Amino acid sequence: MLITLEGLDGSGKTTVWEALRDVYPDAVFTREPTESWYGDAVYRSMADEDADSLAELFLFTADHADHLSRVIRPALAEDDLVISDRYSDSRFAYQAASLEDSDLRRPLEFIRGIHAAFSRPPDATIYLDVDPETAAARAGATNKFERASYLARVRENYERLIDAEPHRFVRVDATQSPEDVVEMVERSVERLVREDGDDGRRG
Numbered sequence: 001m002l003i004t005l006e007g008l009d010g011s012g013k014t015t016v017w018e019a020l021r022d023v024y025p026d027a028v029f030t031r032e033p034t035e036s037w038y039g040d041a042v043y044r045s046m047a048d049e050d051a052d053s054l055a056e057l058f059l060f061t062a063d064h065a066d067h068l069s070r071v072i073r074p075a076l077a078e079d080d081l082v083i084s085d086r087y088s089d090s091r092f093a094y095q096a097a098s099l100e101d102s103d104l105r106r107p108l109e110f111i112r113g114i115h116a117a118f119s120r121p122p123d124a125t126i127y128l129d130v131d132p133e134t135a136a137a138r139a140g141a142t143n144k145f146e147r148a149s150y151l152a153r154v155r156e157n158y159e160r161l162i163d164a165e166p167h168r169f170v171r172v173d174a175t176q177s178p179e180d181v182v183e184m185v186e187r188s189v190e191r192l193v194r195e196d197g198d199d200g201r202r203g
């Protein structure tokens, strides 16, 4: 089963991802951007204010393709629980915001279309919901994506994704204390894993 963690920068994904590691020691914990030369290329582009947004989309997507073949698909073939800190929804939300003012029509649909051809959608996605101002303040604006005005557009895209697939997402109020957020997420993951097991027995 593949569970992804999504949300704005500073929403607390890494904090809950670390906490889940203690609860599920046998699960595969992974993240995007990945730790690979593809991930390095992505970080290089992020550090460049003038990077072309379309080229940047394809760098992130190349990193995802490598992540799928090297980590995600092999782990799922072994029936492992996989928990990824960011995944394809980050591309749909962030790169659609970056490409909003480009010549590209309907960037979010375009990016989803590219992924539909090759990706493996998550079984469930925990969305850590926080306002853009809190997110930017927590993240410390260390990269070009961590500005409140940009994050506001990213958040709108996440809302569109949730509207399109309400059953895949679990929304957690990430303005609560870290302890409360971790507890909510742990309870949600426990339920998702249990329901997945029930399905398996029925199937």
Ligand SMILES: Nc1ncnc2c1ncn2[C@@H]1O[C@H](COP(=O)(O)OP(=O)(O)O)[C@@H](O)[C@H]1O
Binding pocket: 007, 008, 009, 010, 011, 012, 013, 014, 015, 016, 138, 139, 174, 175, 176, 177, 178, 179, 181
């Ligand atoms: N619920 C929370 N309330 C307040 N601060 C938080 C909360 N969750 C995380 N933080 C702090 O915000 C910063 C970003 O958290 P992090 O888990 O790295 O978020 P992300 O991975 O989503 O960018 C860190 O300094 C972290 O300690």
Ligand SMILES: Cc1cn([C@H]2C[C@H](O)[C@@H](COP(=O)(O)OP(=O)(O)O)O2)c(=O)[nH]c1=O
Binding pocket: 008, 009, 010, 013, 014, 032, 033, 046, 060, 086, 087, 088, 090, 091, 092, 094, 095, 143, 145, 146
């Ligand atoms: C995976 C992914 C990340 N991003 C952005 C979101 C973050 O600003 C940045 C990841 O940087 P990172 O330092 O890992 O931030 P975080 O801890 O918030 O995940 O890359 C995209 O724009 N598109 C993507 O597909």
